[in-house]
Amino acid sequence: MARIGHTTAAYPHSTTVAGALPRRLQPTLLRRLARFARTKPLGAAAAAMVILVLFLAMAAPVIAPYGPTTAQEGFERRPPGPEHIFGTDQFGRDIFSRVLYGSRVSLTIALAAVATGSISGALLGIASGYYLGKFDLLVQRFIDAKMAFPTIILAMSIVAVLGPSTVNLIIAIALAFLPGMARITRSSAISLRERQFVDAARAIGGSDRRIMLQHIIPNAMAPFLIVATAELGGAILAESSLSFLGLGTQEPNPSLGAMLSRASQQYFLRAPWMAIWPGVALSALVFGFNVFGDALRDVLDPRLRRG
Amino acid sequence: MRDYIIRRLLLGVVTIYLVATLLFVILRVIPGDVVAALFGSEELSEVNRANFATIRRELGLDQPIYVQYGKWLWSLVQLDFGRSYVSQEPIWESVKWAIPVTLQLALFAVCISVVLAAVSGTLSALRQDTWVDYFFRIFTITGLAMPSFWVAIVAVLGGAIYLGYFPPAGYRPPTEDLGRSIEQFILPGVILGWRGSAVVGRMIRSTVLEVLREDYVRTAYAKGLQQRVVVIRHVLKNASLPVITIIGFQVSALLGGAVAIELIFGLPGMGRQLVTAITLRDLPVIQLLVMLFAVITVISNLVVDLAYGWLDPRVSYSGSGS
Numbered sequence: 001m002a003r004i005g006h007t008t009a010a011y012p013h014s015t016t017v018a019g020a021l022p023r024r025l026q027p028t029l030l031r032r033l034a035r036f037a038r039t040k041p042l043g044a045a046a047a048a049m050v051i052l053v054l055f056l057a058m059a060a061p062v063i064a065p066y067g068p069t070t071a072q073e074g075f076e077r078r079p080p081g082p083e084h085i086f087g088t089d090q091f092g093r094d095i096f097s098r099v100l101y102g103s104r105v106s107l108t109i110a111l112a113a114v115a116t117g118s119i120s121g122a123l124l125g126i127a128s129g130y131y132l133g134k135f136d137l138l139v140q141r142f143i144d145a146k147m148a149f150p151t152i153i154l155a156m157s158i159v160a161v162l163g164p165s166t167v168n169l170i171i172a173i174a175l176a177f178l179p180g181m182a183r184i185t186r187s188s189a190i191s192l193r194e195r196q197f198v199d200a201a202r203a204i205g206g207s208d209r210r211i212m213l214q215h216i217i218p219n220a221m222a223p224f225l226i227v228a229t230a231e232l233g234g235a236i237l238a239e240s241s242l243s244f245l246g247l248g249t250q251e252p253n254p255s256l257g258a259m260l261s262r263a264s265q266q267y268f269l270r271a272p273w274m275a276i277w278p279g280v281a282l283s284a285l286v287f288g289f290n291v292f293g294d295a296l297r298d299v300l301d302p303r304l305r306r307g
Numbered sequence: 308m309r310d311y312i313i314r315r316l317l318l319g320v321v322t323i324y325l326v327a328t329l330l331f332v333i334l335r336v337i338p339g340d341v342v343a344a345l346f347g348s349e350e351l352s353e354v355n356r357a358n359f360a361t362i363r364r365e366l367g368l369d370q371p372i373y374v375q376y377g378k379w380l381w382s383l384v385q386l387d388f389g390r391s392y393v394s395q396e397p398i399w400e401s402v403k404w405a406i407p408v409t410l411q412l413a414l415f416a417v418c419i420s421v422v423l424a425a426v427s428g429t430l431s432a433l434r435q436d437t438w439v440d441y442f443f444r445i446f447t448i449t450g451l452a453m454p455s456f457w458v459a460i461v462a463v464l465g466g467a468i469y470l471g472y473f474p475p476a477g478y479r480p481p482t483e484d485l486g487r488s489i490e491q492f493i494l495p496g497v498i499l500g501w502r503g504s505a506v507v508g509r510m511i512r513s514t515v516l517e518v519l520r521e522d523y524v525r526t527a528y529a530k531g532l533q534q535r536v537v538v539i540r541h542v543l544k545n546a547s548l549p550v551i552t553i554i555g556f557q558v559s560a561l562l563g564g565a566v567a568i569e570l571i572f573g574l575p576g577m578g579r580q581l582v583t584a585i586t587l588r589d590l591p592v593i594q595l596l597v598m599l600f601a602v603i604t605v606i607s608n609l610v611v612d613l614a615y616g617w618l619d620p621r622v623s624y625s626g627s628g629s
Contacts, residue, residue: 002465145325148601148608150562153581154333157597160585237454241567243454245582260457265571268464275464279457287452 019297036299043295049288055106064097068254077271087273089259090266095273099281102254106285109170109249110235117174118228121181126220128182129189130212143179151176151234152241159247169248173238177231184227188220222300229293233286240282256282311616319609326601331379334594335372363389383598389591398592402580405600408478409565409576410497413603415492418560419500420507421554425572427504428511429543435516443508450505456567459498463571478575495568502564504559510553514546519546548618555611559604 014159037044056063065084067074075092077082086095126140146154158172192198193216201211242248243257256278264275380586382389386400427443434440466472481488518524519542524535529535566578577596582590 020465119486141321141325142329146327147559148322148326148604149329149597150559150563150600152566152605153597155565156581156585156594157330158333160588160593223620240454241456241563244454244567245570247582247585257454260460265460265464268460269468272464275460276458277611279454279461282457283449283453286454287448289450291448 002046028183036295040295040299042180043292044297046288048293049284050292052106053103053285053288056100057107060097060100060104064094064100066097068101069093069096069252070097077267077273077274080273084168086277087271089264090271090272095174095259095277098254098259099256099277102256102259102278103281103285104258105166106239106248106256106282109166109239110232112175113170113173114228114235117177118171118181118224118231120132120174121178122185122217122224123183124178125185126189126212126216129186129194130208130216132190136186139182143182146179149176150226151238155242155246156245159242164242164247164250165215166249169239169242170254172242173235176238177235180231181227184223185220187218190198192216226297227301228291229289229296231291231300233293236282236285236289236306256285312613315609315612315616319605320472322605323602326605327598328376328382329397330594330598330601333375333533335375335379335591354360361538365439385432388595391592392589393587398595400527400594402592402599405575405580405596407480408574409562409569410480410603411488411579412492412495412565412569412574412576413558416503416565417554417558419496420503420557422475423504424507424511424550425543428508429515429538431508431512432515432519437546437564447505447508450501455498455502455564456571457499459495459568459571462494468540474572477573483522488496491574492570493574495572495574499561499564499568503561505552506557506560507553511551514549515542518542518545548615551611551615555608560605562600 003144006104030204036047043051067207070093072081072088072092072094073270075088078088078089078092080087084094084096086099088094115222124139128136149157155169155172156178159168162168162171189212197216198211201215206215237250240257240260246258249255259278260275260282264271264278270276379592386399390396391398391401393440394401427446430442431440463474466474475487475491478491479487524537524541527541528534532540562578565576566582568574569576569578572583577599581593581600583589584596
């Protein structure tokens with residue numbers, strides 16, 4: 001994986017198995033990380049932020065001072081203070097703890113959805129770009145149709161039918177993000193299939209499946225990683241929007257989006273912290289993934305740069 | 308050119324047909340049985356069981372899948388959208404009032420995002436690596452990171468509490484009261500547009516940077532034109548083409564974001580109706596609204612494609628254009 005940066009030119013790794021790479025390339029990986037931090041300070045800061053948030057979310061049960069659903073009577077709508085650093089909500093639940101657990105829920109759903117959506121999208125896109133012809137035409141027209149649905153609307157209608165549960169939320173977001181990835185990997189596959197090393201592999205009798213798995217996929221990794229990282233921010237936003245609309249994670253389970261819905265608006269006058277902190281956390285998460293994704297794109301594949 | 312338009316229109320029709328098919332698959336095939344989902348399969352009391360069978364028959368779920376599919380397409384072609392489960396009224400009667408609201412919001416948001424993006428992107432590029440550039444880049448990055456529904460909550464409630472400003476409640480169409488209508492849409496439009504402007508602004512910044520290095524820009528400066536003239540006549544004109552494409556994509560994102568915004572600002576648009584319909588599990592209404600959202604996206608992409616072909620003489624109208 002660490003090699004993807006220069007595979008574009010002279011080093012298509014056509015014979016190595018991806019799993020064997022890390023050990024051999026570790027020194028280069030470290031050096032690359034150092035260079036990444038030097039050339040992209042903002043990106044590195046965002047990466048550090050992403051890692052910190054991932055850590056906080058994973059360690060939520062240890063760090064959080066209270067349980068996410070523990071309601072303390074007599075402590076309703078307390079302003080931020082030493083005992084509740086983000087204050088409490090209308091049921092006396094600690095907002096800091098809920099934000100931690102909520103980020104954990106958002107991250108889990110976003111990661112699972114992006115992994116599912118990206119991998120299936122990438123496989124579809126690669127097959128479509130590799131075979132071309134009628135199969136490609138059919139797949140592309142369906143992807144056109146799918147792209148006509150705004151992401152959130154599509155996810156909403158899927159949740160409407162399946163009902164709001166964590167797994168359904170993951171399915172809905174994954175399906176909504178699938179076509180974008182299919183588009184990107186299709187165009188990689190189209191340009192890769194014309195390359196000499198693919199011709200060579202075909203000449204020695206490699207099957208289509210072998211060519212796709214060992215030659216096309218490893219060389220299409222860079223755009224895949226870039227798009228997947230960029231989609232994480234979008235998936236977090238999608239999850240929080242759905243939860244905000246009452247179609248995602250359900251009360252009393254903590255979710256950053258749901259924390260911003262009705263109650264926080266109702267009590268905004270007397271308890272603005274209820275609406276502020278979940279939003280700040282949400283923005284920080286998305287910010288981290290977006291900026292990290294941009295930096296990753298610049299480093300891995302400057303040609304994809306758009307702004 | 309005429310062939311190009313006809314081909315694009317045909318492709319648009321094909322896409323809408325596939326959209327209808329896809330929606331049919333999502334709403335009817337994937338879950339197995341909508342009615343079970345509608346009622347919640349566990350709580351089937353005796354009364355519900357009777358309803359269950361009736362609704363299944365009404366929806367035609369007892370018929371084979373290809374018959375259902377044919378009926379679904381036929382009803383769309385006839386523009387017959389059926390009745391709401393909840394109000395028993397023809398759906399179109401309530402939905403038709405929501406369409407202009409959402410369109411007006413989307414139009415406002417697109418215009419605001421383009422203006423914001425043009426200003427921020429161009430200034431950013433002209434003053435590359437100065438504080439102006441950093442300011443606008445932070446402006447766009449934060450715009451992308453903050454969920455618009457949160458910005459809307461903070462803006463509406465913060466504005467009401469600290470500035471004593473309330474956006475007018477109760478929707479009036481612009482034909483009735485233009486000033487009021489504009490006032491009502493300006494804040495939601497700005498919030499949605501900010502987000503859109505982030506993507507477009509970044510695009511404008513990088514294309515302007517590219518164009519600034521072109522020979523014809525140097526020539527324009529060399530013949531003594533003022534910067535303002537060079538920027539407007541040479542740079543922006545050439546930088547606008549890729550931007551138009553991305554605006555097409557923005558419409559879809561805007562419509563998605565509009566759902567929460569309509570809810571927060573109390574605008575009776577399609578998004579708000581969709582949320583209500585989903586809460587009430589009113590399937591025919593959900594179907595029609597989602598279909599409309601997709602059709603609006605397809606049409607706006609079509610318009611963008613046509614505008615692109617019209618603006619850029621280099622686009623070839625023959626061959627298999629992508």
